[in-house]
Amino acid sequence: MTDAQLTEARWTHVALPTGDLDAAIDFYTTMTPLTVVERFSDGAGRSAWLSNAGQVETPMVLVLVSFDAEQGGELGLLRPFAHLGIEVPTRDDVDVAADRARDAGCLHWEPRQMPGPVGYICALTDPDGNVVEFSHGQKVFTSVREKWG
Structure with a gap:
C-alpha cells in the first residue's frame, strides 16, 4: 500500500x-x-x-x-436517543445483536420496525451508558455511496 x-x-x-x-x-x-x-x-x-x-x-x-483526571465524572454522553449507528446487512443481524445484548444485560431498545428512513432497529448500552444502534434498512451506507459513488 x-x-x-x-x-x-x-x-x-x-x-x-x-x-x-x-x-x-x-x-x-x-x-x-x-x-x-x-x-x-x-x-x-x-x-x-x-x-x-x-x-x-x-x-x-x-x-x-x-x-486519569476525570475518573469518577459523569460519562455516557450519548443517551437516551443520541447514539452511534451501525448498519447491518439483514434483519437477522439486528436480532442477533439484540440477543447478545439481552444475554449481556445491555439491551437498550428491543428490536422494532420503525417508519422510513429508520428501518428495523435495536440498541445496546455500552459500559458508560452510551447508546449504540444496530439498524437494517436505514440505507445510510447505500444512500451515501449512490450519491457520491
Missing part, C-alpha cells in the same frame, strides 16, 4: 470518554464489528482507536479515551 495523503477535509472520528477503557474495548470488540486499530498512553491517561477491520478507503474511527 502506498502512503495515502489527506487531500481534503474529512470526517474521521467520534471520541467518547470512558471510565473503564478495558471494559469499553471489550464491549465494542465483542458486541459490534469494531476492532482495535491503535492504543495510546501518556501522562493524562489511555485511549484506543477502533474501526471496522480493513476500512482503508474511508477510515472512520471511534476513539475511546480514559483521562
Whole structure:
C-alpha cells in the first residue's frame, strides 16, 4: 500500500470518554464489528482507536479515551436517543445483536420496525451508558455511496 495523503477535509472520528477503557474495548470488540486499530498512553491517561477491520478507503474511527483526571465524572454522553449507528446487512443481524445484548444485560431498545428512513432497529448500552444502534434498512451506507459513488 502506498502512503495515502489527506487531500481534503474529512470526517474521521467520534471520541467518547470512558471510565473503564478495558471494559469499553471489550464491549465494542465483542458486541459490534469494531476492532482495535491503535492504543495510546501518556501522562493524562489511555485511549484506543477502533474501526471496522480493513476500512482503508474511508477510515472512520471511534476513539475511546480514559483521562486519569476525570475518573469518577459523569460519562455516557450519548443517551437516551443520541447514539452511534451501525448498519447491518439483514434483519437477522439486528436480532442477533439484540440477543447478545439481552444475554449481556445491555439491551437498550428491543428490536422494532420503525417508519422510513429508520428501518428495523435495536440498541445496546455500552459500559458508560452510551447508546449504540444496530439498524437494517436505514440505507445510510447505500444512500451515501449512490450519491457520491
